[in-house]
Amino acid sequence: MSGRILVVDDVATNRMLLAARLGADYYDVTTAANGRDALEICAREAPDLVLLDVVMPELDGFEVCRRIKSDPQLHHIPVVMITALNEPEERVRGLEAGADDFLTKPVNELELNARVRNLLRMKMMIDEMRLRVETTQSLGLEAVRAELDVDVSGANVMIVAAEPDSARRRADILRKALDVRVRIPPNDREALTMAEAAPPDAFLIDRRLPAGGDGLRLVSALRSRQSTRASAIVLVAPEGDAASAAKGLDLGAGDYLFEPVDAAELVARMRSQLRRKRYADELRDTLLDGLRLAVTDPLTGLFNRRYAATHLQGLIRNARDGELGVMMMDIDRFKQVNDTYGHAAGDAVLREFARRLKANVRGADLTARLGGEEFLVAMPDARREAVAAAAERVRAAIQEPPFDIGDREIPVTVSIGVAMYAPGDGAESLIEAADAALYASKNGGRNRVTFRDAA
Numbered sequence: 299m300s301g302r303i304l305v306v307d308d309v310a311t312n313r314m315l316l317a318a319r320l321g322a323d324y325y326d327v328t329t330a331a332n333g334r335d336a337l338e339i340c341a342r343e344a345p346d347l348v349l350l351d352v353v354m355p356e357l358d359g360f361e362v363c364r365r366i367k368s369d370p371q372l373h374h375i376p377v378v379m380i381t382a383l384n385e386p387e388e389r390v391r392g393l394e395a396g397a398d399d400f401l402t403k404p405v406n407e408l409e410l411n412a413r414v415r416n417l418l419r420m421k422m423m424i425d426e427m428r429l430r431v432e433t434t435q436s437l438g439l440e441a442v443r444a445e446l447d448v449d450v451s452g453a454n455v456m457i458v459a460a461e462p463d464s465a466r467r468r469a470d471i472l473r474k475a476l477d478v479r480v481r482i483p484p485n486d487r488e489a490l491t492m493a494e495a496a497p498p499d500a501f502l503i504d505r506r507l508p509a510g511g512d513g514l515r516l517v518s519a520l521r522s523r524q525s526t527r528a529s530a531i532v533l534v535a536p537e538g539d540a541a542s543a544a545k546g547l548d549l550g551a552g553d554y555l556f557e558p559v560d561a562a563e564l565v566a567r568m569r570s571q572l573r574r575k576r577y578a579d580e581l582r583d584t585l586l587d588g589l590r591l592a593v594t595d596p597l598t599g600l601f602n603r604r605y606a607a608t609h610l611q612g613l614i615r616n617a618r619d620g621e622l623g624v625m626m627m628d629i630d631r632f633k634q635v636n637d638t639y640g641h642a643a644g645d646a647v648l649r650e651f652a653r654r655l656k657a658n659v660r661g662a663d664l665t666a667r668l669g670g671e672e673f674l675v676a677m678p679d680a681r682r683e684a685v686a687a688a689a690e691r692v693r694a695a696i697q698e699p700p701f702d703i704g705d706r707e708i709p710v711t712v713s714i715g716v717a718m719y720a721p722g723d724g725a726e727s728l729i730e731a732a733d734a735a736l737y738a739s740k741n742g743g744r745n746r747v748t749f750r751d752a753a
C-alpha cells in the first residue's frame with residue numbers, strides 16, 4: 299500500500315529514524331520540525347497520514363491535532379500521536395483532541411507498520427466514499443459533518459470476553475461513559491449468531507476466549523460477513539502481546555488495548571471507533587441519497603430520462619411479445635399554462651400531473667418525466683387491453699377535476715401515444731413508435747389515446 303506520510307517531531311534524529319523506517323516500506327515521507335510547519339504542509343499537500351510528536355515547543359502535538367481535526371478540509375486525515383510517556387491520561391488527552399491512534403517511544407516496528415497500514419486502509423475507504431458523495435451531490439463537504447461531531451449515544455456494543463466478570467465490568471464502564479447499549483454473548487459461536495440477527499455498531503473482543511475460542515478467528519469471521527463488515531472492532535490483547543495486537547489490526551480490527559484494561563482508555567478508544575463507524579454510516583447514507591437524486595426528477599419525484607432509458611432496456615430484455623406497453627404523454631398546450639399563470643403555477647401543474655399519473659398506474663410500472671411536460675410510462679407484464687385501460691384512466695384523471703393550483707382552477711388535458719412491445723423492438727424504436735402515436739393524438743385534436751398501429 300502506498301501513501302504520503304508526514305512525520306512531525308522537534309528532534310531531528312527522531313524524524314530521520316521514522317522517515318527511514320517508513321521510507322523502507324515505500325511510503326512517501328515528508329517531515330516537519332514544528333507544529334506550524336506541519337499545519338502548513340497539511341494544508342498544502344494533504345498527506346494521507348500524520349505521525350505527530352506530542353512534546354514540542356510552541357504548538358504541542360495536542361494543539362496541532364485539534365487544529366487538523368477541526369478544519370473541514372483536513373479533519374479526515376488520520377493522526378497518530380507519538381509520545382515518550384506511556385501514560386493512559388496522555389493517550390486519553392490525545393484521543394479527545396481527535397487523534398486516531400497512539401504510539402509510544404521507542405516506536406515498536408511491528409506496531410508502527412500495523413497501525414500505519416490499518417489507518418491508511420481506513421482512509422482510502424473513507425476518501426473513496428467522500429469522493430462519491432461529492433460527485434453525486436453538488437453539496438460537497440458541507441453536507442458531511444466532521445467525525446468529531448458525531449454523537450455515539452444509543453450505539454450498540456457487543457462484548458465477547460474471556461470471563462463473564464470482566465465482560466460485565468467493561469459493559470458498566472461503557473454504559474456509564476458513552477450511554478451505549480451492551481450485549482454479552484457467552485462465547486464466540488453465540489456472538490456470531492447474535493450479531494447475524496442484529497449487527498452491533500462495535501465489538502470489544504478478547505484475544506483469548508472461553509471454550510478454546512480465539513478472538514483473532516472471531517475478528518476474521520466478523521470481517522468476512524456481510525452483516526458485520528461495517529461494524530467497528532476493538533481487540534483486547536494480553537499484556538505486552540504486540541504480535542496479537544498487530545495481527546488483529548491486519549485482520550480488520552480498528553483498534554486494540556492491552557490487558558489490564560484501563561477504563562479511561564477503553565472509553566476513549568471505543569468512542570473514537572464508534573464515531574468513525576457512525577461517520578462512515580452517514581457518508582454511506584448521503585451517498586445513497588445522492589444516487590437517488592441522480593436518477594430522479596427533483597420537481598416531481600418521478601424517475602428521470604437517464605434512468606428511464608436504462609430501465610426500459612432491462613424491461614425489454616425480459617419482455618414477451620405483446621406484454622410490455624410503453625406510453626408517451628405530453629400535457630396539452632402547457633406553454634399557455636406557463637404564459638398565463640406563471641412558472642410557479644406551471645411547476646405546480648407538473649407536480650399534480652405526476653401525482654395523478656402515479657395514482658392511476660401500478661406500483662410496478664415505470665413512471666418518468668423525460669423533460670419539460672413530457673412523460674413516459676412503461677408497463678411490464680401487461681397486455682394491450684390492460685395498457686389501453688390504464689392509458690384511458692390516466693387521460694380521464696387528468697381532465698377531471700381541473701387542477702386546483704393556489705386560488706385558481708386550471709383545466710389540464712393530456713395526449714397519449716402507446717406502443718406495445720413486439721420482437722425486434724429496442725428501447726429507442728419503442729419510444730419512437732409511442733412518440734409517433736402521441737403526435738397522432740395531438741393532430742387528432744389532443745386529449746386522447748392513440749396506439750402505434752392506429753397512428
Ligand SMILES: [Mg+2]
Pocket residue numbers: 307308309351352353354
Ligand atoms: Mg518532542
